[in-house]
Amino acid sequence: MKYNREAIIEKNITLSFEFEQYIHEHPEVLEQLPDGAEVVLLPKDDPELYRINLAAAQKARQVKDNASVVYVEIESGLIIG
Secondary structure, three states: OOOOHHHHHHHHHHHHHHHHHHHHHOOHHHHHOOOOOEEEEEEOOOHHHHHHHHHHHHHHHHHOOOOOEEEEEEEOOEEOO
16 A cells, blocks of 8 residues: 555554553653654554655664664554564
């Protein structure tokens, strides 16, 4: 499935909300994230959005050489890594 810009934004807002809820329930996860890190959400149940988010993160990382990037895989609403 090919997503348009609005669908990508909507899906990432939903993922961000789910990640925020997870962080609220598991605040110890925040301690594992480097200060100022870019968090990239990768939904394993949506290969197209996974690919889009990964590609966007790789582009951003080329622009910001010293940026800390944390990749978070999400599977069926569960944070797995």
